[in-house]
Amino acid sequence: xxxSQTLHTAWSAVRTHVMRSSLTVLGILIGIAAVILTxxxxxxxxxxxxxRIDSLGSNLLIVTPGSSTTGGxxxxxGSATTLxxxxxxxxxxxxxxxxxxxxxPEKSTSLEIQNGSTNWTTTVTGTTASWLSVRNRxxxxxxxxxxxxxxxxxxxxxxxxxxxxxxxxxxxVVGQSVTISDVQFQVVGVLASAGSASGTSLDDLAVxxxxxxxxxxxxxxxxxxxxxxxxxxxxxxxxxAAYQEAQNTLLNLHGISSASSxxxxxxxxxxxxxxxxxxxxxLTVLLTGIAALSLLVGGIGVMNIMLVSVTERTREIGLxxxxxxxxxxxxxxxxxxxxxxxxSGGVLGAGLGVLAARTLPTLVGSTIVxxxxxxxxxxxxxxxxxxxxxxxxxxxxxxxxxxxxLRSE
Amino acid sequence: xxxxTATRVAGRAAVIEAAAPVIELVGARKxxxxxxxxxxxxxxxxxxxxxxxxxxVMGPSGSGKSTLMNILGCLDVLTEGTYRLAGEDVEExxxxxxxxxxxxxxxxxxxxFHLLPSLPAWRNVELPLxxxxxxxxxxxxxxxxxxxxxxxxxxxxxxxxxxSGGQQQRVAVARALVTDPALILADEPTGNLDSSxxxxxxxxxxxxxxxxxxxxxxTHEAEVAHxxxxxxxxxxxxxxxxxxxxx
Numbered sequence: 001x002x003x004s005q006t007l008h009t010a011w012s013a014v015r016t017h018v019m020r021s022s023l024t025v026l027g028i029l030i031g032i033a034a035v036i037l038t039x040x041x042x043x044x045x046x047x048x049x050x051x052r053i054d055s056l057g058s059n060l061l062i063v064t065p066g067s068s069t070t071g072g073x074x075x076x077x078g079s080a081t082t083l084x085x086x087x088x089x090x091x092x093x094x095x096x097x098x099x100x101x102x103x104x105p106e107k108s109t110s111l112e113i114q115n116g117s118t119n120w121t122t123t124v125t126g127t128t129a130s131w132l133s134v135r136n137r138x139x140x141x142x143x144x145x146x147x148x149x150x151x152x153x154x155x156x157x158x159x160x161x162x163x164x165x166x167x168x169x170x171x172x173v174v175g176q177s178v179t180i181s182d183v184q185f186q187v188v189g190v191l192a193s194a195g196s197a198s199g200t201s202l203d204d205l206a207v208x209x210x211x212x213x214x215x216x217x218x219x220x221x222x223x224x225x226x227x228x229x230x231x232x233x234x235x236x237x238x239x240x241a242a243y244q245e246a247q248n249t250l251l252n253l254h255g256i257s258s259a260s261s262x263x264x265x266x267x268x269x270x271x272x273x274x275x276x277x278x279x280x281x282x283l284t285v286l287l288t289g290i291a292a293l294s295l296l297v298g299g300i301g302v303m304n305i306m307l308v309s310v311t312e313r314t315r316e317i318g319l320x321x322x323x324x325x326x327x328x329x330x331x332x333x334x335x336x337x338x339x340x341x342x343x344s345g346g347v348l349g350a351g352l353g354v355l356a357a358r359t360l361p362t363l364v365g366s367t368i369v370x371x372x373x374x375x376x377x378x379x380x381x382x383x384x385x386x387x388x389x390x391x392x393x394x395x396x397x398x399x400x401x402x403x404x405x406l407r408s409e
Numbered sequence: 410x411x412x413x414t415a416t417r418v419a420g421r422a423a424v425i426e427a428a429a430p431v432i433e434l435v436g437a438r439k440x441x442x443x444x445x446x447x448x449x450x451x452x453x454x455x456x457x458x459x460x461x462x463x464x465x466v467m468g469p470s471g472s473g474k475s476t477l478m479n480i481l482g483c484l485d486v487l488t489e490g491t492y493r494l495a496g497e498d499v500e501e502x503x504x505x506x507x508x509x510x511x512x513x514x515x516x517x518x519x520x521x522f523h524l525l526p527s528l529p530a531w532r533n534v535e536l537p538l539x540x541x542x543x544x545x546x547x548x549x550x551x552x553x554x555x556x557x558x559x560x561x562x563x564x565x566x567x568x569x570x571x572x573s574g575g576q577q578q579r580v581a582v583a584r585a586l587v588t589d590p591a592l593i594l595a596d597e598p599t600g601n602l603d604s605s606x607x608x609x610x611x612x613x614x615x616x617x618x619x620x621x622x623x624x625x626x627x628t629h630e631a632e633v634a635h636x637x638x639x640x641x642x643x644x645x646x647x648x649x650x651x652x653x654x655x656x
Contacts, residue, residue: 322517325540326540
């Protein structure tokens with residue numbers, strides 16, 4: 001009995017019971033489609049995360065204040081106000097840090113912005129003119145704050161597109177004025193929309209000169225500190241050099257001898273990306289596990305239907321044996337039947353998965369990446385499931401004694 | 410009993426002859442065990458059937474004739490004794506070897522026809538050749554030839570459901586013939602047929618015998634057995650009568 005005969009026989013057996021075979025195939029189909037979709041969704045979200053973080057600039061280092069040690073008691077992370085405007089200026093110096101292209105300190109406070117009777121609470125960030133290029137943002141209208149604004153402590157403000165819309169109902173607001181803490185600010189520009197990252201909108205913010213933020217809006221003892229400093233390396237290749245330079249400069253400036261007791265920390269976008277992808281990966285593994293369970297259920301369906309098929313065709317098996325079919329030929333016939341069910345489920349499931357991957361993103365808005373490798377793997381898995389769950393029924397068929405099988409009704 | 414002994418003696422003598430018998434059963438015993446119960450279906454049967462013989466095995470139900478048929482058909486093995494089929498010792502063969510023996514040496518015809526309903530007649534007929542590893546072109550050729558021989562040349566593409574009982578049994582006979590076996594073993598081949606179909610099928614067996622085939626027919630109908638040249642009566646697991654029928 002050659003393979004082509006075996007497959008031919010198995011295929012006609014599958015075709016004879018169209019309804020039953022289709023339902024079994026459906027079980028595998030759903031499992032395969034679910035696996036392809038969840039894996040695709042996982043890969044897609046990983047790609048999304050990387051793309052969003054990349055959009056912030058892959059050459060970026062973020063310096064944040066570390067914990068402070070006061071009287072032997074170590075405060076929590078970020079509790080210190082150890083970073084100052086002077087630190088940012090030192091990092092911007094090309095002698096200290098030749099591999100650094102741009103530096104943008106940020107001092108942020110949540111404040112209420114008013115436009116007449118309309119008010120909106122958002123993050124008001126004080127920074128310098130280099131912020132726009134360092135943060136990789138663009139303006140949709142007007143101009144950004146200038147060094148001169150910073151020096152003169154001008155009351156000028158640049159609004160995020162969402163903030164502008166909340167306050168004015170439009171983004172066409174250059175020349176208008178808003179009030180923060182009784183100080184009137186002139187709107188000089190509106191940022192182009194940048195979407196959201198990690199669930200936070202990048203378009204709901206207001207940017208003012210750092211000196212204005214420090215002196216006019218915050219004041220007090222913490223006026224000289226900043227929340228973080230963005231450091232842009234000249235290129236991706238110079239990132240680690242820039243990291244070293246920034247660390248040395250700040251350690252020198254703060255009079256700290258060893259990096260392990262630094263009162264600040266420097267994170268690269270790279271490390272953020274790897275953290276975020278790790279999270280996405282965990283989620284993918286979890287979801288894929290659940291999808292794989294449905295595949296298992298589909299496999300049990302195959303086994304179930306194959307057992308029914310063996311019972312139903314006991315006489316046929318007996319006859320084939322009487323006519324000279326050795327046990328292995330019978331086993332192979334039923335295994336082929338189970339693999340055909342598995343493969344059909346795999347092919348249709350992959351088709352459905354790909355179709356869903358094409359249509360779902362337009363409805364839901366998340367990226368689904370379906371790779372050729374994933375499709376190939378799922379086909380192999382589908383056939384494998386057919387085989388694994390077909391072994392028991394096939395062996396049972398092969399072991400039937402021909403006399404008993406022939407006599408059965 | 411006297412007849413049985415006579416046959417045995419004759420059988421021993423025949424072994425020395427040049428032509429080996431198609432069937433040679435010596436001291437055949439078959440015991441079935443169900444739990445602690447033992448049932449002896451065959452209690453020492455000696456049977457020798459030569460090439461070209463047409464033998465009817467008769468006996469009431471429970472006589473052991475079905476067991477005998479299973480043994481002769483290599484569907485079951487003896488508990489004790491020896492069985493030689495066309496000179497080949499069937500004892501101590503494993504399942505795969507038994508399957509090969511059935512495929513090469515025996516053509517089965519069953520009471521319930523046992524045709525696969527989803528396959529057209531010629532596909533049913535070619536089945537044994539598939540397990541013999543014959544190539545597709547030759548299989549089809551031989552299946553067609555075999556169907557022609559049973560007078561169904563115009564029905565090769567019909568499925569069993571589209572044929573009368575007699576026609577179906579003729580397809581089964583064609584299937585039994587297709588491997589050119591040493592032995593045609595028919596188990597109550599007319600049990601499910603009306604009288605005209607019965608005549609049709611029995612006529613076919615007569616023809617096969619005339620062509621030199623060895624036919625063993627298991628039946629409980631005297632009328633059917635009457636077609637054979639030799640009738641073997643089985644009762645309580647023993648051969649009681651073994652006689653040539655005058656024609």
